[in-house]
Amino acid sequence: MLQSRIGETIDQIVNEYRGRRGVLLQVFHRIQEAFGYVPPEAMEPIAAAFRIPPSTLFGTLTFYSEFRTEPPARVQVGMCLGPTCHIKGAEVVKQILEYRLGLSGEHDASLDVAIHEVECAGHCHLAPLVYVNGMPEGPVEVSAAQQLADRILSQVSA
Amino acid sequence: MQAYEALVAQAQAAARPSRTLIQVSMDSGAQHRGAQDTLAAIRTAVADRGIDAEVGIVGGNGMCWAEPLVRLTLPNQAPVVYGPVTAADAPQWLGDVLAGNLRPDLALGTEGETAIGDIVPFSQQPYFQVQRRNLLARMGKTDPENVDHYLATSGYAGLDKALDGLSPEDIVKLLLDGNLTGRGGANFPAGRKWDFLRTARGTEKYLICNADEGDPGAFVNRILLESDPFLVIEGMTIGGYVTGAPYGFIYIRDEYPLAVERVRKALDQARARGLLGKNILGTDFSYDMEVVRGAGAYVCGEETGLIASIQDYRGMPRIKPPFPAQAGVFMKPTNVNNVETYAYVPGILANGPEWFSSVGLGVNKGTKLFSLSGRINRLCIVEVDMGTPIRTLMETCGGGLDPAHTFKGIQQGGPLGGVIPADWIDTGLDPANFNSQGTIMGSGGLIFLDERDCIVDLCKWLTHFDSKESCGRCTTCRIGSMRMVDILDRMTKGIAVADDLAIMQHLELVMNNANCVHGQFTPKPFNAAYKWFKAEFEAHVFEHRCPSSACRDLVQYTIDPAKATGAVAAALVASCPVDAIVTAADSAVIVQDKCIRCGLCQAAVPDAVSVSPRTTFEAPVREVRYG
Numbered sequence: 001m002l003q004s005r006i007g008e009t010i011d012q013i014v015n016e017y018r019g020r021r022g023v024l025l026q027v028f029h030r031i032q033e034a035f036g037y038v039p040p041e042a043m044e045p046i047a048a049a050f051r052i053p054p055s056t057l058f059g060t061l062t063f064y065s066e067f068r069t070e071p072p073a074r075v076q077v078g079m080c081l082g083p084t085c086h087i088k089g090a091e092v093v094k095q096i097l098e099y100r101l102g103l104s105g106e107h108d109a110s111l112d113v114a115i116h117e118v119e120c121a122g123h124c125h126l127a128p129l130v131y132v133n134g135m136p137e138g139p140v141e142v143s144a145a146q147q148l149a150d151r152i153l154s155q156v157s158a
Numbered sequence: 159m160q161a162y163e164a165l166v167a168q169a170q171a172a173a174r175p176s177r178t179l180i181q182v183s184m185d186s187g188a189q190h191r192g193a194q195d196t197l198a199a200i201r202t203a204v205a206d207r208g209i210d211a212e213v214g215i216v217g218g219n220g221m222c223w224a225e226p227l228v229r230l231t232l233p234n235q236a237p238v239v240y241g242p243v244t245a246a247d248a249p250q251w252l253g254d255v256l257a258g259n260l261r262p263d264l265a266l267g268t269e270g271e272t273a274i275g276d277i278v279p280f281s282q283q284p285y286f287q288v289q290r291r292n293l294l295a296r297m298g299k300t301d302p303e304n305v306d307h308y309l310a311t312s313g314y315a316g317l318d319k320a321l322d323g324l325s326p327e328d329i330v331k332l333l334l335d336g337n338l339t340g341r342g343g344a345n346f347p348a349g350r351k352w353d354f355l356r357t358a359r360g361t362e363k364y365l366i367c368n369a370d371e372g373d374p375g376a377f378v379n380r381i382l383l384e385s386d387p388f389l390v391i392e393g394m395t396i397g398g399y400v401t402g403a404p405y406g407f408i409y410i411r412d413e414y415p416l417a418v419e420r421v422r423k424a425l426d427q428a429r430a431r432g433l434l435g436k437n438i439l440g441t442d443f444s445y446d447m448e449v450v451r452g453a454g455a456y457v458c459g460e461e462t463g464l465i466a467s468i469q470d471y472r473g474m475p476r477i478k479p480p481f482p483a484q485a486g487v488f489m490k491p492t493n494v495n496n497v498e499t500y501a502y503v504p505g506i507l508a509n510g511p512e513w514f515s516s517v518g519l520g521v522n523k524g525t526k527l528f529s530l531s532g533r534i535n536r537l538c539i540v541e542v543d544m545g546t547p548i549r550t551l552m553e554t555c556g557g558g559l560d561p562a563h564t565f566k567g568i569q570q571g572g573p574l575g576g577v578i579p580a581d582w583i584d585t586g587l588d589p590a591n592f593n594s595q596g597t598i599m600g601s602g603g604l605i606f607l608d609e610r611d612c613i614v615d616l617c618k619w620l621t622h623f624d625s626k627e628s629c630g631r632c633t634t635c636r637i638g639s640m641r642m643v644d645i646l647d648r649m650t651k652g653i654a655v656a657d658d659l660a661i662m663q664h665l666e667l668v669m670n671n672a673n674c675v676h677g678q679f680t681p682k683p684f685n686a687a688y689k690w691f692k693a694e695f696e697a698h699v700f701e702h703r704c705p706s707s708a709c710r711d712l713v714q715y716t717i718d719p720a721k722a723t724g725a726v727a728a729a730l731v732a733s734c735p736v737d738a739i740v741t742a743a744d745s746a747v748i749v750q751d752k753c754i755r756c757g758l759c760q761a762a763v764p765d766a767v768s769v770s771p772r773t774t775f776e777a778p779v780r781e782v783r784y785g
């Protein structure tokens with residue numbers, strides 16, 4: 001049931017773009033918006049609709065850091081690692097978050113939380129800037145990192 | 159042209175405020191600071207109190223440090239801009255200003271020429287006085303989601319002029335006379351590039367606007383697209399007319415979702431008004447375009463990588479020639495320009511080439527946008543004449559640095575750019591001044607540094623960025639950049655050897671053989687940094703010391719056991735975020751292997767914790783890393 005619904009959505013998106021060139025990134029974006037990632041089921045219909053060999057398709061999909069090929073964690077922590085964040089201690093903040101969230105191998109790593117890096121978009125007044133499920137938080141000073149981790153943990157367990 | 163005049167008349171009728179106008183500046187920077195909440199609070203207050211006022215949005219005005227900004231236009235009074243106005247402040251503020259108290263405490267200035275009470279005109283404030291807002295003329299004054307606002311403020315006057323009797327050759331000449339050069343870094347004359355495409359064979363041709371702005375710390379393209387998207391669209395439409403390209407792509411990086419949304423909206427509105435699509439302004443000229451949303455790859459900013467990305471492939475740059483003008487998107491002739499380059503075209507047509515060429519203090523002409531970040535007091539976007547001294551930007555616009563710290567230098571030109579030292583402060587911001595010193599000015603990002611920032615560490619960070627973003631095609635670039643990161647990493651860890659400095663220079667020669675500028679320029683940050691901050695590298699390599707105390711692997715925290723017993727020990731244990739402090743024999747000690755040297759223990763109990771240079775290091779190793 002679920003499987004067929006995934007297939008339907010994918011077909012719908014693919015059909016919208018069928019026959020056009022230069023739309024693959026949009027198609028991937030749309031699919032990721034629908035599922036949170038680009039599921040393997042999407043490959044065959046896309047390859048067929050746009051006559052792109054699956055190898056090329058995978059090449060494109062995995063080249064871009066924004067596309068996920070696996071479902072995202074329930075709580076996603078995005079760390080801006082831009083230059084202003086960097087000089088203001090983002091790396092230390094990241095290490096503290098990783099440790100407190102159990103992502104450094106010393107705590108229980110079964111929590112549904114993941115840290116990824118985010119590119120600088122010029123919101124440097126919030127540096128060091130952390131996104132929690134897309135919501136900006138900042139400045140997260142080194143001294144505030146542990147508190148943020150606690151809040152994230154309560155969000156994970158809620 | 160008649161069709162144009164009718165549109166303008168319609169826009170002016172629609173846009174003229176007959177009543178109180180309250181506009182929240184809504185760019186993504188403002189959104190990050192809660193502008194949506196401010197807008198909602200104002201809307202609620204206006205509705206609840208039955209106030210006769212129109213509430214809307216405008217773009218940002220460059221004063222990022224004061225977001226969220228609110229622009230108030232009372233009937234018969236010049237607009238006043240306030241900031242920061244938080245959602246909590248908004249109801250009180252609204253009540254005050256409508257009751258006649260103009261709240262000078264919250265006001266940043268007025269757009270009018272005369273002071274309103276204590277509210278000083280922007281034109282008399284240093285931040286604006288040193289700027290010339292040619293591209294940013296509408297910034298913070300018009301609604302970027304409303305084509306009428308654009309039309310009512312001389313929008314599309316350039317396109318009108320083009321279609322009303324200028325030939326493509328005339329326009330190329332105007333651009334060449336004005337000497338408009340590319341703003342994306344390479345500084346190539348835009349008129350010549352347009353002429354290549356104009357004279358290219360065939361009718362299937364493309365225009366591309368490069369809005370991939372991947373340089374960390376550069377966000378001038380974002381501000382333009384978010385605050386005045388029509389300007390870029392008009393520039394490209396004129397480009398379509400000049401070059402004969404019937405179609406264009408604007409490639410926007412994925413990190414700029416609001417820009418994607420605004421440009422898409424703007425395209426729809428332009429189409430609806432007959433300013434885009436078939437038979438533009440009733441002529442037989444047709445041109446259309448679409449937004450391509452990137453997906454997080456820095457090399458897609460390189461034009462051939464960008465073209466590959468539009469064509470559904472991995473965004474890998476390729477060897478030039480053939481240049482895009484010969485074989486671009488779908489192997490057809492293509493012109494790639496930066497956002498700022500296209501944005502300048504409408505003004506040059508509307509105001510003449512002198513409007514552009516008469517501006518500039520050095521070799522290059524016109525104005526340039528810069529984004530100021532790093533240790534600067536006020537994060538902001540400015541537009542100044544080419545050649546304006548760095549000092550003006552730093553002190554007048556950016557409000558200087560924290561007086562407790564010392565200005566050390568600037569990281570400029572992105573991760574393929576460099577680092578310049580503090581004594582460049584009186585140098586003019588003109589690409590020629592940078593090129594003559596073997597570095598580049600880049601596309602507008604200026605990251606200010608002070609004595610707390612380690613150049614070696616920064617260099618490692620930049621090179622790591624380049625390494626991570628290498629597309630992987632060339633061994634020289636892919637492996638060369640990794641080797642550079644390895645070496646810089648050893649320097650920041652105190653385990654580099656003298657040879658490493660020489661190897662870095664060899665690597666530069668090797669990487670010169672990479673396919674594209676990404677690989678060729680990856681050594682540039684090191685190059686510049688080593689040239690101007692040699693002593694700092696030597697301190698790291700020969701003395702295992704970081705003069706800025708920023709390299710955490712070169713310091714060590716120790717607890718004085720005599721001062722760390724009882725409650726103090728407990729406080730220390732509690733202060734460490736990574737559980738690196740334990741109690742042994744009644745007193746707190748640091749488990750050095752676990753310590754990340756964050757300094758929080760010292761902040762908690764300054765008396766008991768000392769920080770000193772690290773004295774023991776692993777033996778220098780030359781590990782070879784694959785993969």
Ligand SMILES: Cc1cc2nc3c(=O)[nH]c(=O)nc-3n(C[C@H](O)[C@H](O)[C@H](O)COP(=O)(O)O)c2cc1C
Nearest residue numbers: 340341342368370371372459460461495496499675
């Ligand atoms: C690795 C790399 C990244 C680049 N990124 C950008 C970019 O983000 N924006 C841009 O306009 N140009 C970028 N460029 C330069 C483009 O290749 C191209 O020169 C430019 O878009 C031409 O536009 P202009 O003539 O208007 O400056 C980049 C070049 C390289 C090598």
Ligand code: SF4
Nearest residue numbers: 629631632635674677
């Ligand atoms: S130099 Fe680097 S980024 Fe450029 S094509 Fe080669 S591997 Fe790719």
Ligand code: SF4
Nearest residue numbers: 734753754756757759
């Ligand atoms: S410096 Fe930081 S990590 Fe190290 S012991 Fe102190 S608090 Fe813990």
